[in-house]
Amino acid sequence: MTRYVAMDRLVEDLKAFAGRGFPAMEVRRYLSETLIAPEALEPYIHHRKEHYTRNLVHKDRDFEILVICWGAGQRAPIHGHEGELCFARVERGRLRFSNYALVSENPLRLEPRAAPVDGSIGFLDGPADIHSVDNPLEFRTDAASLHVYSKPYAECDIYDSETGPRRRVKLIYDSIEGVPVERARG
Ligand SMILES: [Fe+2]
Numbered sequence: 001m002t003r004y005v006a007m008d009r010l011v012e013d014l015k016a017f018a019g020r021g022f023p024a025m026e027v028r029r030y031l032s033e034t035l036i037a038p039e040a041l042e043p044y045i046h047h048r049k050e051h052y053t054r055n056l057v058h059k060d061r062d063f064e065i066l067v068i069c070w071g072a073g074q075r076a077p078i079h080g081h082e083g084e085l086c087f088a089r090v091e092r093g094r095l096r097f098s099n100y101a102l103v104s105e106n107p108l109r110l111e112p113r114a115a116p117v118d119g120s121i122g123f124l125d126g127p128a129d130i131h132s133v134d135n136p137l138e139f140r141t142d143a144a145s146l147h148v149y150s151k152p153y154a155e156c157d158i159y160d161s162e163t164g165p166r167r168r169v170k171l172i173y174d175s176i177e178g179v180p181v182e183r184a185r186g
Pocket of ligand 1: 079081086128131
């Protein structure tokens, strides 16, 4: 059963889960049944032609909600989630999710866990560990996804390929609570 909610409803429901330790499988079920009303998503839709955008909806000490906007051909490289829970759900368009396992640290080697999966509206990925997300050019349309991270995290490892190198990057926002911000690399 699918229902549509406003963003503040989502925040309140996730706070309730946070009060119970953010039980991953319950949160997963909740997210798979609860879509954001299209008009509630609108303030967080900001596209840039240079890169995908990270748009902050809510952040507290327990969890963070982002809307990520993807132009056709835009891609998040392979990255890790620091052991935190990461859910991603397609809200508009279609996205390709590729999950990896860390097979060896030294030398660095990742292996695909399975064939990439293309998800359309309502598709839920996660909790993810190491993955890449992209909106391939052939999909020919913009996409947007809702992300829930618990706990919030400020940095992550990204991988240039399945054999490295691995780099540490700070995560930045393109808009905060609907207001665009200059993308400053710290
Ligand atoms: Fe991710």
